[in-house]
Amino acid sequence: MFKKELPTVPKSKLKSSVQRSLRQSLLTTYPLLNRYIDEILPKKGSLEAMKLPDRYTLYVLDSQPLFFQIDTDTLLPHLKLVHRFPAGFPSIRIDRGAIRFVLSGATLMAPGLTSAGGRLPSGAGGDEGMDEEERWTRELEKGEPVVVRAEGKMEACAVGLLVEGTKEVKEKGKGPVIEEAHYLGDGLWKLSTD
Amino acid sequence: MVDTEQTDAPSEPQGRHVTYCGVCTLPPEYCEYGGTVKKCQDWLQKAHRPLYDRIWSPEALEAATASLSVEAQKRAAKDAQKKAAQAEKAEQKQADRMANSVITIKRVERNKRKFVTAVSGLEAFGLDLKKVAKEFGKKFATGSSVTKVPSGGEEIVVQGDVSDEIEEFLLEKYKDIPEDNIELVDDKKKKGAAAG
């Protein structure tokens, strides 16, 4: 969704009521961020918005990109936020072979996740998080936001919305899983937020 | 890195600090997917030796290829080659563009003995005008902003006559700009012309 370079746009300060409601909806979407929220959005901090093409808005604090959304749809974390707080976001893992496709903006397909190097959730339940096998403990639903990690890499490489639940991905083993992701090196990644 | 087993309301900052590549901006473990691998490696080796050793050690490289089939390895290698060639071409193009571009620093008399300095042509050198305008403002403690010019482009207008200082600053800070590619112009108002 950010295949092209984005224009530099001005930042505008958000009213504190808007900041409060964004904070709330961030916590609703990502309950695991609860313990980090004061670090992500300090009480005295001033959140700013950048209006991007195609009805996207990027939210920035002290020049650090935090999250973005289309209109008022689901808030998605900027990858730099994911890198700061990886434990705050449900994730899946692609195998090494799929990395270069994802980084060129291709749709993430099921085989990159069902192969030996890929990791889909275990669905085992219990405390939500990642198990020793690097599988998320909860199955993720269609439409949920998800972070994409990569085999052999420490840092996440993409984030997007699931167009298929993880359980269905395992069952079918084919078809698109995430479309229109934000990925390392895309226009959003390169956008200057200074 | 970070201990994820902490209890709620930690008092210490929990955010990790990730190093990003000074060349391609990605986490260095992903440099292999850009077209500037060689440059990225040089940078990382100088800037973050331990990280360089971890990412580019023979063991790490072997682990990286071991999990790919021979077919996939071949395709990846071909892809990398293509990317490198593209990056090289883009670099050459940018180098040509820079060699043939001129930055104009123009002293403009606004009123009697009131000057502004207009700087144009910076974008050809890959500079972000807004950022540079901010730098000028800070450096010379004066007003500095990006304005549209009638011909369609943009230029930076700095309050005061700071032509020489700007030239010096640019040459000092942005080593890519050759001195010959900066020209200083004096736009004198004709006598009697209305002040603008």
Ligand SMILES: [Zn+2]
């Ligand atoms: Zn790099």
